Amino acid sequence: MNVLACIDASRSATGVCDYAAWASLRLDAPLVFLHVLDHSSFPVHGDLSGNIGLGSREHLLEELANLDEKRARLMREQGQLMLEAALERARADGVAEPVSRQRHGDLVDTLQELEPEIRLLVMGRQGEEADSLGRHVGTHLESVVRTMHRPILVTAGEFRPPRSVMLAFDNGPSTRKGVDMIADSLLFKGMPIHLLMVGADTKDAWEALNAAKARLEQAGHQVEAAIRAGEVEATLLDYEAEYDIDMIVMGAYGHSRIRQFFVGSTTTNILARTTRPLLLLR
Incomplete structure:
Protein backbone atom coordinates (compact mmCIF):
# COMPACT_ATOMS: atom_id res chain seq x y z
CA MET A 1 0.00 0.00 0.00
CA PHE A 42 -13.64 24.09 -16.15
CA PRO A 43 -16.43 26.41 -17.30
CA VAL A 44 -19.50 24.60 -18.54
CA HIS A 45 -21.19 26.19 -21.50
CA GLY A 46 -24.82 25.41 -22.03
CA ASP A 47 -26.66 25.29 -25.31
CA LEU A 48 -26.26 28.83 -26.59
CA SER A 49 -27.82 28.21 -29.98
CA GLY A 50 -31.03 29.97 -29.00
CA ASN A 51 -29.18 32.99 -27.58
CA ILE A 52 -26.76 33.82 -30.36
CA GLY A 53 -28.21 35.46 -33.39
CA LEU A 54 -27.21 37.29 -36.56
CA GLY A 55 -25.73 34.17 -38.13
CA SER A 56 -22.78 34.07 -35.71
CA ARG A 57 -23.77 31.15 -33.50
CA GLU A 58 -21.70 28.44 -35.19
CA HIS A 59 -18.56 30.55 -35.23
CA LEU A 60 -18.86 31.52 -31.55
CA LEU A 61 -19.70 28.02 -30.37
CA GLU A 62 -16.71 26.66 -32.26
CA GLU A 63 -14.48 29.33 -30.73
CA LEU A 64 -15.75 28.51 -27.20
CA ALA A 65 -15.07 24.82 -27.80
CA ASN A 66 -11.55 25.61 -29.02
CA LEU A 67 -10.87 27.78 -25.96
CA ASP A 68 -12.06 25.01 -23.61
CA GLU A 69 -9.85 22.49 -25.39
CA LYS A 70 -6.84 24.81 -25.15
CA ARG A 71 -7.50 25.50 -21.47
CA ALA A 72 -7.82 21.78 -20.73
CA ARG A 73 -4.51 21.12 -22.50
CA ALA A 156 0.17 23.21 7.49
CA GLY A 157 3.13 25.40 6.70
CA GLU A 158 6.65 24.37 5.77
CA PHE A 159 8.09 20.96 6.55
CA ARG A 160 9.58 20.43 9.98
CA PRO A 161 10.85 16.92 10.77
CA PRO A 162 8.49 15.59 13.47
CA ARG A 163 10.23 14.86 16.75
CA SER A 164 7.25 14.67 19.12
CA VAL A 165 3.57 13.81 18.80
CA MET A 166 0.44 14.62 20.79
CA LEU A 167 -2.60 12.34 20.72
CA ALA A 168 -5.83 14.17 21.58
CA PHE A 169 -7.28 11.36 23.69
CA ASP A 170 -10.99 11.15 24.53
CA ASN A 171 -11.21 7.36 25.03
CA GLY A 172 -13.46 7.10 21.96
CA PRO A 173 -13.07 4.36 19.35
CA SER A 174 -10.97 6.46 16.97
CA THR A 175 -8.49 7.57 19.64
CA ARG A 176 -8.19 4.06 21.11
CA LYS A 177 -7.43 2.99 17.55
CA GLY A 178 -4.93 5.85 17.45
CA VAL A 179 -3.08 4.45 20.46
CA ASP A 180 -2.69 1.09 18.72
CA MET A 181 -1.70 2.78 15.46
CA ILE A 182 1.04 4.83 17.14
CA ALA A 183 2.26 1.79 19.09
CA ASP A 184 2.45 -0.43 16.00
CA SER A 185 3.48 2.04 13.30
CA LEU A 186 6.98 2.83 12.10
CA LEU A 187 5.84 6.40 11.49
CA PHE A 188 6.42 7.46 15.10
CA LYS A 189 8.96 4.82 16.17
CA GLY A 190 11.18 6.13 18.97
CA MET A 191 9.35 9.45 19.34
CA PRO A 192 8.08 10.82 22.67
CA ILE A 193 4.29 10.79 22.82
CA HIS A 194 2.03 13.21 24.70
CA LEU A 195 -1.43 11.97 25.66
CA LEU A 196 -3.79 14.83 26.44
CA MET A 197 -7.38 14.46 27.59
CA VAL A 198 -9.50 17.60 27.81
CA GLY A 199 -12.23 17.30 30.43
CA ALA A 200 -12.89 16.45 34.05
CA ASP A 201 -10.02 15.10 36.16
CA THR A 202 -11.70 11.89 37.35
CA LYS A 203 -10.62 8.40 38.37
CA ASP A 204 -12.27 6.87 35.27
CA ALA A 205 -10.49 9.35 33.02
CA TRP A 206 -7.11 8.49 34.51
CA GLU A 207 -7.77 4.76 34.24
CA ALA A 208 -8.39 5.12 30.50
CA LEU A 209 -5.43 7.45 30.07
CA ASN A 210 -3.05 5.23 32.04
CA ALA A 211 -4.10 2.17 30.03
CA ALA A 212 -3.25 4.05 26.83
CA LYS A 213 0.03 5.22 28.35
CA ALA A 214 0.97 1.65 29.29
CA ARG A 215 0.23 0.42 25.77
CA LEU A 216 2.54 3.03 24.26
CA GLU A 217 5.29 2.48 26.83
CA GLN A 218 5.24 -1.26 26.06
CA ALA A 219 5.93 -0.28 22.45
CA GLY A 220 9.03 1.63 23.55
CA HIS A 221 7.74 5.20 23.65
CA GLN A 222 8.43 7.77 26.32
CA VAL A 223 4.95 9.01 27.28
CA GLU A 224 3.62 12.09 29.06
CA ALA A 225 -0.05 11.93 30.08
CA ALA A 226 -2.17 14.88 31.20
CA ILE A 227 -5.77 15.90 31.80
CA ARG A 228 -6.67 19.55 31.42
CA ALA A 229 -9.92 21.42 31.76
CA GLY A 230 -11.07 24.02 29.27
CA GLU A 231 -12.39 24.60 25.78
CA VAL A 232 -11.17 21.72 23.63
CA GLU A 233 -9.56 23.53 20.69
CA ALA A 234 -7.84 26.19 22.80
CA THR A 235 -6.58 23.63 25.32
CA LEU A 236 -5.11 21.37 22.65
CA LEU A 237 -3.41 24.24 20.85
CA ASP A 238 -2.09 25.77 24.08
CA TYR A 239 -0.55 22.42 25.01
CA GLU A 240 0.90 22.09 21.51
CA ALA A 241 2.60 25.46 21.87
CA GLU A 242 3.72 24.87 25.48
CA TYR A 243 5.54 21.64 24.63
CA ASP A 244 6.50 22.55 21.06
CA ILE A 245 4.64 19.55 19.67
CA ASP A 246 5.42 18.75 16.03
CA MET A 247 2.23 16.87 15.12
CA ILE A 248 -1.25 16.30 16.54
CA VAL A 249 -3.05 12.99 16.12
CA MET A 250 -6.81 13.01 16.62
CA GLY A 251 -10.06 11.43 15.53
CA ALA A 252 -11.93 13.08 12.68
CA TYR A 253 -15.52 14.28 12.83
CA GLY A 254 -16.93 12.23 15.67
CA HIS A 255 -20.39 13.84 15.67
CA SER A 256 -23.21 13.88 13.15
CA ARG A 257 -23.33 16.44 10.35
CA ILE A 258 -26.44 17.99 11.94
CA ARG A 259 -24.64 18.60 15.23
CA GLN A 260 -21.62 20.03 13.40
CA PHE A 261 -23.88 22.43 11.53
CA PHE A 262 -25.05 23.93 14.81
CA VAL A 263 -21.97 23.74 17.06
CA GLY A 264 -19.10 23.46 14.62
CA SER A 265 -16.48 20.72 14.58
CA THR A 266 -13.44 20.35 16.79
CA THR A 267 -11.62 18.84 13.82
CA THR A 268 -12.39 21.76 11.50
CA ASN A 269 -11.46 24.33 14.15
CA ILE A 270 -8.15 22.62 14.91
CA LEU A 271 -7.41 22.33 11.19
CA ALA A 272 -8.03 26.03 10.73
CA ARG A 273 -5.94 27.16 13.70
CA THR A 274 -2.94 24.85 14.00
CA THR A 275 0.38 25.71 12.39
CA ARG A 276 1.61 22.11 12.61
CA PRO A 277 0.52 18.99 10.68
CA LEU A 278 -2.51 17.04 11.87
CA LEU A 279 -2.95 13.28 11.45
CA LEU A 280 -6.67 12.46 11.29
CA LEU A 281 -8.01 8.99 12.09
CA ARG A 282 -11.38 7.54 11.12
Missing part, protein backbone atom coordinates in the same frame (compact mmCIF):
# COMPACT_ATOMS: atom_id res chain seq x y z
CA ASN A 2 1.12 3.53 -0.82
CA VAL A 3 1.65 6.90 0.73
CA LEU A 4 -0.50 8.99 -1.61
CA ALA A 5 0.10 12.75 -1.78
CA CYS A 6 -2.36 15.11 -3.50
CA ILE A 7 -0.55 17.83 -5.45
CA ASP A 8 -1.99 21.07 -6.83
CA ALA A 9 -0.84 24.62 -7.55
CA SER A 10 -1.43 25.90 -4.02
CA ARG A 11 1.25 27.20 -1.67
CA SER A 12 0.89 24.07 0.45
CA ALA A 13 2.28 21.80 -2.28
CA THR A 14 5.92 21.90 -1.14
CA GLY A 15 4.96 20.99 2.43
CA VAL A 16 2.82 18.14 1.10
CA CYS A 17 5.80 16.84 -0.91
CA ASP A 18 8.18 16.94 2.04
CA TYR A 19 5.82 15.40 4.60
CA ALA A 20 4.83 12.70 2.13
CA ALA A 21 8.50 11.90 1.49
CA TRP A 22 9.14 11.77 5.25
CA ALA A 23 6.20 9.40 5.76
CA SER A 24 7.24 7.21 2.84
CA LEU A 25 10.74 6.80 4.25
CA ARG A 26 9.55 6.17 7.82
CA LEU A 27 6.97 3.60 6.71
CA ASP A 28 9.17 2.10 3.98
CA ALA A 29 6.14 2.46 1.70
CA PRO A 30 5.96 3.49 -1.97
CA LEU A 31 5.25 7.17 -2.60
CA VAL A 32 2.70 8.21 -5.20
CA PHE A 33 1.92 11.81 -6.18
CA LEU A 34 -1.57 12.45 -7.54
CA HIS A 35 -2.86 15.42 -9.51
CA VAL A 36 -6.56 15.46 -10.33
CA LEU A 37 -7.95 17.63 -13.12
CA ASP A 38 -11.28 18.36 -11.48
CA HIS A 39 -14.05 18.88 -14.03
CA SER A 40 -15.61 21.53 -11.80
CA SER A 41 -12.60 23.74 -12.53
CA LEU A 74 -2.76 23.86 -20.54
CA MET A 75 -4.17 22.51 -17.27
CA ARG A 76 -2.87 19.02 -18.11
CA GLU A 77 0.56 20.40 -18.94
CA GLN A 78 0.66 22.46 -15.76
CA GLY A 79 -0.27 19.38 -13.73
CA GLN A 80 2.44 17.32 -15.41
CA LEU A 81 5.02 20.00 -14.58
CA MET A 82 3.87 20.05 -10.94
CA LEU A 83 4.16 16.28 -10.74
CA GLU A 84 7.65 16.35 -12.25
CA ALA A 85 8.69 18.96 -9.67
CA ALA A 86 7.18 16.84 -6.87
CA LEU A 87 9.09 13.75 -8.05
CA GLU A 88 12.33 15.72 -8.16
CA ARG A 89 11.73 17.11 -4.66
CA ALA A 90 10.95 13.66 -3.25
CA ARG A 91 14.13 12.22 -4.77
CA ALA A 92 16.09 15.06 -3.17
CA ASP A 93 14.44 14.13 0.15
CA GLY A 94 15.75 10.58 -0.24
CA VAL A 95 12.85 8.66 -1.80
CA ALA A 96 14.36 6.32 -4.39
CA GLU A 97 11.49 5.69 -6.80
CA PRO A 98 8.49 8.00 -6.33
CA VAL A 99 5.82 7.76 -9.03
CA SER A 100 3.10 10.10 -10.28
CA ARG A 101 -0.45 9.86 -11.59
CA GLN A 102 -2.69 12.38 -13.30
CA ARG A 103 -6.41 11.70 -13.38
CA HIS A 104 -9.51 13.45 -14.68
CA GLY A 105 -12.63 13.78 -12.59
CA ASP A 106 -13.78 14.68 -9.11
CA LEU A 107 -11.09 14.56 -6.39
CA VAL A 108 -13.24 12.75 -3.82
CA ASP A 109 -14.45 10.18 -6.35
CA THR A 110 -10.88 9.57 -7.50
CA LEU A 111 -9.61 9.06 -3.95
CA GLN A 112 -12.46 6.69 -3.17
CA GLU A 113 -11.52 4.65 -6.22
CA LEU A 114 -7.87 4.53 -5.11
CA GLU A 115 -8.64 3.99 -1.40
CA PRO A 116 -7.75 0.25 -1.37
CA GLU A 117 -4.20 1.20 -2.42
CA ILE A 118 -3.76 3.94 0.19
CA ARG A 119 -1.92 3.41 3.46
CA LEU A 120 -1.64 7.11 4.28
CA LEU A 121 -3.14 10.09 2.43
CA VAL A 122 -1.26 13.41 2.55
CA MET A 123 -3.02 16.69 1.70
CA GLY A 124 -2.50 20.39 2.29
CA ARG A 125 -4.91 22.24 4.56
CA GLN A 126 -5.80 24.53 1.67
CA GLY A 127 -6.08 23.89 -2.03
CA GLU A 128 -5.77 26.36 -4.87
CA GLU A 129 -9.21 27.83 -4.22
CA ALA A 130 -8.40 28.66 -0.59
CA ASP A 131 -4.94 30.22 -0.84
CA SER A 132 -6.42 33.68 -0.42
CA LEU A 133 -8.66 32.74 2.51
CA GLY A 134 -6.21 32.93 5.38
CA ARG A 135 -6.47 29.85 7.57
CA HIS A 136 -9.81 28.62 6.29
CA VAL A 137 -9.95 24.91 5.49
CA GLY A 138 -10.27 24.06 1.81
CA THR A 139 -13.65 22.64 0.78
CA HIS A 140 -12.04 19.70 -1.00
CA LEU A 141 -10.16 18.71 2.15
CA GLU A 142 -13.27 18.75 4.31
CA SER A 143 -15.12 16.56 1.80
CA VAL A 144 -12.22 14.12 1.59
CA VAL A 145 -11.89 13.82 5.37
CA ARG A 146 -15.60 13.12 5.76
CA THR A 147 -15.54 10.49 2.99
CA MET A 148 -12.29 8.54 3.29
CA HIS A 149 -11.55 5.77 5.77
CA ARG A 150 -7.78 5.97 5.74
CA PRO A 151 -5.46 8.03 7.96
CA ILE A 152 -5.04 11.52 6.50
CA LEU A 153 -2.00 13.66 7.22
CA VAL A 154 -2.97 17.30 6.74
CA THR A 155 0.00 19.61 6.33
Whole structure:
Protein backbone atom coordinates (compact mmCIF):
# COMPACT_ATOMS: atom_id res chain seq x y z
CA MET A 1 0.00 0.00 0.00
CA ASN A 2 1.12 3.53 -0.82
CA VAL A 3 1.65 6.90 0.73
CA LEU A 4 -0.50 8.99 -1.61
CA ALA A 5 0.10 12.75 -1.78
CA CYS A 6 -2.36 15.11 -3.50
CA ILE A 7 -0.55 17.83 -5.45
CA ASP A 8 -1.99 21.07 -6.83
CA ALA A 9 -0.84 24.62 -7.55
CA SER A 10 -1.43 25.90 -4.02
CA ARG A 11 1.25 27.20 -1.67
CA SER A 12 0.89 24.07 0.45
CA ALA A 13 2.28 21.80 -2.28
CA THR A 14 5.92 21.90 -1.14
CA GLY A 15 4.96 20.99 2.43
CA VAL A 16 2.82 18.14 1.10
CA CYS A 17 5.80 16.84 -0.91
CA ASP A 18 8.18 16.94 2.04
CA TYR A 19 5.82 15.40 4.60
CA ALA A 20 4.83 12.70 2.13
CA ALA A 21 8.50 11.90 1.49
CA TRP A 22 9.14 11.77 5.25
CA ALA A 23 6.20 9.40 5.76
CA SER A 24 7.24 7.21 2.84
CA LEU A 25 10.74 6.80 4.25
CA ARG A 26 9.55 6.17 7.82
CA LEU A 27 6.97 3.60 6.71
CA ASP A 28 9.17 2.10 3.98
CA ALA A 29 6.14 2.46 1.70
CA PRO A 30 5.96 3.49 -1.97
CA LEU A 31 5.25 7.17 -2.60
CA VAL A 32 2.70 8.21 -5.20
CA PHE A 33 1.92 11.81 -6.18
CA LEU A 34 -1.57 12.45 -7.54
CA HIS A 35 -2.86 15.42 -9.51
CA VAL A 36 -6.56 15.46 -10.33
CA LEU A 37 -7.95 17.63 -13.12
CA ASP A 38 -11.28 18.36 -11.48
CA HIS A 39 -14.05 18.88 -14.03
CA SER A 40 -15.61 21.53 -11.80
CA SER A 41 -12.60 23.74 -12.53
CA PHE A 42 -13.64 24.09 -16.15
CA PRO A 43 -16.43 26.41 -17.30
CA VAL A 44 -19.50 24.60 -18.54
CA HIS A 45 -21.19 26.19 -21.50
CA GLY A 46 -24.82 25.41 -22.03
CA ASP A 47 -26.66 25.29 -25.31
CA LEU A 48 -26.26 28.83 -26.59
CA SER A 49 -27.82 28.21 -29.98
CA GLY A 50 -31.03 29.97 -29.00
CA ASN A 51 -29.18 32.99 -27.58
CA ILE A 52 -26.76 33.82 -30.36
CA GLY A 53 -28.21 35.46 -33.39
CA LEU A 54 -27.21 37.29 -36.56
CA GLY A 55 -25.73 34.17 -38.13
CA SER A 56 -22.78 34.07 -35.71
CA ARG A 57 -23.77 31.15 -33.50
CA GLU A 58 -21.70 28.44 -35.19
CA HIS A 59 -18.56 30.55 -35.23
CA LEU A 60 -18.86 31.52 -31.55
CA LEU A 61 -19.70 28.02 -30.37
CA GLU A 62 -16.71 26.66 -32.26
CA GLU A 63 -14.48 29.33 -30.73
CA LEU A 64 -15.75 28.51 -27.20
CA ALA A 65 -15.07 24.82 -27.80
CA ASN A 66 -11.55 25.61 -29.02
CA LEU A 67 -10.87 27.78 -25.96
CA ASP A 68 -12.06 25.01 -23.61
CA GLU A 69 -9.85 22.49 -25.39
CA LYS A 70 -6.84 24.81 -25.15
CA ARG A 71 -7.50 25.50 -21.47
CA ALA A 72 -7.82 21.78 -20.73
CA ARG A 73 -4.51 21.12 -22.50
CA LEU A 74 -2.76 23.86 -20.54
CA MET A 75 -4.17 22.51 -17.27
CA ARG A 76 -2.87 19.02 -18.11
CA GLU A 77 0.56 20.40 -18.94
CA GLN A 78 0.66 22.46 -15.76
CA GLY A 79 -0.27 19.38 -13.73
CA GLN A 80 2.44 17.32 -15.41
CA LEU A 81 5.02 20.00 -14.58
CA MET A 82 3.87 20.05 -10.94
CA LEU A 83 4.16 16.28 -10.74
CA GLU A 84 7.65 16.35 -12.25
CA ALA A 85 8.69 18.96 -9.67
CA ALA A 86 7.18 16.84 -6.87
CA LEU A 87 9.09 13.75 -8.05
CA GLU A 88 12.33 15.72 -8.16
CA ARG A 89 11.73 17.11 -4.66
CA ALA A 90 10.95 13.66 -3.25
CA ARG A 91 14.13 12.22 -4.77
CA ALA A 92 16.09 15.06 -3.17
CA ASP A 93 14.44 14.13 0.15
CA GLY A 94 15.75 10.58 -0.24
CA VAL A 95 12.85 8.66 -1.80
CA ALA A 96 14.36 6.32 -4.39
CA GLU A 97 11.49 5.69 -6.80
CA PRO A 98 8.49 8.00 -6.33
CA VAL A 99 5.82 7.76 -9.03
CA SER A 100 3.10 10.10 -10.28
CA ARG A 101 -0.45 9.86 -11.59
CA GLN A 102 -2.69 12.38 -13.30
CA ARG A 103 -6.41 11.70 -13.38
CA HIS A 104 -9.51 13.45 -14.68
CA GLY A 105 -12.63 13.78 -12.59
CA ASP A 106 -13.78 14.68 -9.11
CA LEU A 107 -11.09 14.56 -6.39
CA VAL A 108 -13.24 12.75 -3.82
CA ASP A 109 -14.45 10.18 -6.35
CA THR A 110 -10.88 9.57 -7.50
CA LEU A 111 -9.61 9.06 -3.95
CA GLN A 112 -12.46 6.69 -3.17
CA GLU A 113 -11.52 4.65 -6.22
CA LEU A 114 -7.87 4.53 -5.11
CA GLU A 115 -8.64 3.99 -1.40
CA PRO A 116 -7.75 0.25 -1.37
CA GLU A 117 -4.20 1.20 -2.42
CA ILE A 118 -3.76 3.94 0.19
CA ARG A 119 -1.92 3.41 3.46
CA LEU A 120 -1.64 7.11 4.28
CA LEU A 121 -3.14 10.09 2.43
CA VAL A 122 -1.26 13.41 2.55
CA MET A 123 -3.02 16.69 1.70
CA GLY A 124 -2.50 20.39 2.29
CA ARG A 125 -4.91 22.24 4.56
CA GLN A 126 -5.80 24.53 1.67
CA GLY A 127 -6.08 23.89 -2.03
CA GLU A 128 -5.77 26.36 -4.87
CA GLU A 129 -9.21 27.83 -4.22
CA ALA A 130 -8.40 28.66 -0.59
CA ASP A 131 -4.94 30.22 -0.84
CA SER A 132 -6.42 33.68 -0.42
CA LEU A 133 -8.66 32.74 2.51
CA GLY A 134 -6.21 32.93 5.38
CA ARG A 135 -6.47 29.85 7.57
CA HIS A 136 -9.81 28.62 6.29
CA VAL A 137 -9.95 24.91 5.49
CA GLY A 138 -10.27 24.06 1.81
CA THR A 139 -13.65 22.64 0.78
CA HIS A 140 -12.04 19.70 -1.00
CA LEU A 141 -10.16 18.71 2.15
CA GLU A 142 -13.27 18.75 4.31
CA SER A 143 -15.12 16.56 1.80
CA VAL A 144 -12.22 14.12 1.59
CA VAL A 145 -11.89 13.82 5.37
CA ARG A 146 -15.60 13.12 5.76
CA THR A 147 -15.54 10.49 2.99
CA MET A 148 -12.29 8.54 3.29
CA HIS A 149 -11.55 5.77 5.77
CA ARG A 150 -7.78 5.97 5.74
CA PRO A 151 -5.46 8.03 7.96
CA ILE A 152 -5.04 11.52 6.50
CA LEU A 153 -2.00 13.66 7.22
CA VAL A 154 -2.97 17.30 6.74
CA THR A 155 0.00 19.61 6.33
CA ALA A 156 0.17 23.21 7.49
CA GLY A 157 3.13 25.40 6.70
CA GLU A 158 6.65 24.37 5.77
CA PHE A 159 8.09 20.96 6.55
CA ARG A 160 9.58 20.43 9.98
CA PRO A 161 10.85 16.92 10.77
CA PRO A 162 8.49 15.59 13.47
CA ARG A 163 10.23 14.86 16.75
CA SER A 164 7.25 14.67 19.12
CA VAL A 165 3.57 13.81 18.80
CA MET A 166 0.44 14.62 20.79
CA LEU A 167 -2.60 12.34 20.72
CA ALA A 168 -5.83 14.17 21.58
CA PHE A 169 -7.28 11.36 23.69
CA ASP A 170 -10.99 11.15 24.53
CA ASN A 171 -11.21 7.36 25.03
CA GLY A 172 -13.46 7.10 21.96
CA PRO A 173 -13.07 4.36 19.35
CA SER A 174 -10.97 6.46 16.97
CA THR A 175 -8.49 7.57 19.64
CA ARG A 176 -8.19 4.06 21.11
CA LYS A 177 -7.43 2.99 17.55
CA GLY A 178 -4.93 5.85 17.45
CA VAL A 179 -3.08 4.45 20.46
CA ASP A 180 -2.69 1.09 18.72
CA MET A 181 -1.70 2.78 15.46
CA ILE A 182 1.04 4.83 17.14
CA ALA A 183 2.26 1.79 19.09
CA ASP A 184 2.45 -0.43 16.00
CA SER A 185 3.48 2.04 13.30
CA LEU A 186 6.98 2.83 12.10
CA LEU A 187 5.84 6.40 11.49
CA PHE A 188 6.42 7.46 15.10
CA LYS A 189 8.96 4.82 16.17
CA GLY A 190 11.18 6.13 18.97
CA MET A 191 9.35 9.45 19.34
CA PRO A 192 8.08 10.82 22.67
CA ILE A 193 4.29 10.79 22.82
CA HIS A 194 2.03 13.21 24.70
CA LEU A 195 -1.43 11.97 25.66
CA LEU A 196 -3.79 14.83 26.44
CA MET A 197 -7.38 14.46 27.59
CA VAL A 198 -9.50 17.60 27.81
CA GLY A 199 -12.23 17.30 30.43
CA ALA A 200 -12.89 16.45 34.05
CA ASP A 201 -10.02 15.10 36.16
CA THR A 202 -11.70 11.89 37.35
CA LYS A 203 -10.62 8.40 38.37
CA ASP A 204 -12.27 6.87 35.27
CA ALA A 205 -10.49 9.35 33.02
CA TRP A 206 -7.11 8.49 34.51
CA GLU A 207 -7.77 4.76 34.24
CA ALA A 208 -8.39 5.12 30.50
CA LEU A 209 -5.43 7.45 30.07
CA ASN A 210 -3.05 5.23 32.04
CA ALA A 211 -4.10 2.17 30.03
CA ALA A 212 -3.25 4.05 26.83
CA LYS A 213 0.03 5.22 28.35
CA ALA A 214 0.97 1.65 29.29
CA ARG A 215 0.23 0.42 25.77
CA LEU A 216 2.54 3.03 24.26
CA GLU A 217 5.29 2.48 26.83
CA GLN A 218 5.24 -1.26 26.06
CA ALA A 219 5.93 -0.28 22.45
CA GLY A 220 9.03 1.63 23.55
CA HIS A 221 7.74 5.20 23.65
CA GLN A 222 8.43 7.77 26.32
CA VAL A 223 4.95 9.01 27.28
CA GLU A 224 3.62 12.09 29.06
CA ALA A 225 -0.05 11.93 30.08
CA ALA A 226 -2.17 14.88 31.20
CA ILE A 227 -5.77 15.90 31.80
CA ARG A 228 -6.67 19.55 31.42
CA ALA A 229 -9.92 21.42 31.76
CA GLY A 230 -11.07 24.02 29.27
CA GLU A 231 -12.39 24.60 25.78
CA VAL A 232 -11.17 21.72 23.63
CA GLU A 233 -9.56 23.53 20.69
CA ALA A 234 -7.84 26.19 22.80
CA THR A 235 -6.58 23.63 25.32
CA LEU A 236 -5.11 21.37 22.65
CA LEU A 237 -3.41 24.24 20.85
CA ASP A 238 -2.09 25.77 24.08
CA TYR A 239 -0.55 22.42 25.01
CA GLU A 240 0.90 22.09 21.51
CA ALA A 241 2.60 25.46 21.87
CA GLU A 242 3.72 24.87 25.48
CA TYR A 243 5.54 21.64 24.63
CA ASP A 244 6.50 22.55 21.06
CA ILE A 245 4.64 19.55 19.67
CA ASP A 246 5.42 18.75 16.03
CA MET A 247 2.23 16.87 15.12
CA ILE A 248 -1.25 16.30 16.54
CA VAL A 249 -3.05 12.99 16.12
CA MET A 250 -6.81 13.01 16.62
CA GLY A 251 -10.06 11.43 15.53
CA ALA A 252 -11.93 13.08 12.68
CA TYR A 253 -15.52 14.28 12.83
CA GLY A 254 -16.93 12.23 15.67
CA HIS A 255 -20.39 13.84 15.67
CA SER A 256 -23.21 13.88 13.15
CA ARG A 257 -23.33 16.44 10.35
CA ILE A 258 -26.44 17.99 11.94
CA ARG A 259 -24.64 18.60 15.23
CA GLN A 260 -21.62 20.03 13.40
CA PHE A 261 -23.88 22.43 11.53
CA PHE A 262 -25.05 23.93 14.81
CA VAL A 263 -21.97 23.74 17.06
CA GLY A 264 -19.10 23.46 14.62
CA SER A 265 -16.48 20.72 14.58
CA THR A 266 -13.44 20.35 16.79
CA THR A 267 -11.62 18.84 13.82
CA THR A 268 -12.39 21.76 11.50
CA ASN A 269 -11.46 24.33 14.15
CA ILE A 270 -8.15 22.62 14.91
CA LEU A 271 -7.41 22.33 11.19
CA ALA A 272 -8.03 26.03 10.73
CA ARG A 273 -5.94 27.16 13.70
CA THR A 274 -2.94 24.85 14.00
CA THR A 275 0.38 25.71 12.39
CA ARG A 276 1.61 22.11 12.61
CA PRO A 277 0.52 18.99 10.68
CA LEU A 278 -2.51 17.04 11.87
CA LEU A 279 -2.95 13.28 11.45
CA LEU A 280 -6.67 12.46 11.29
CA LEU A 281 -8.01 8.99 12.09
CA ARG A 282 -11.38 7.54 11.12
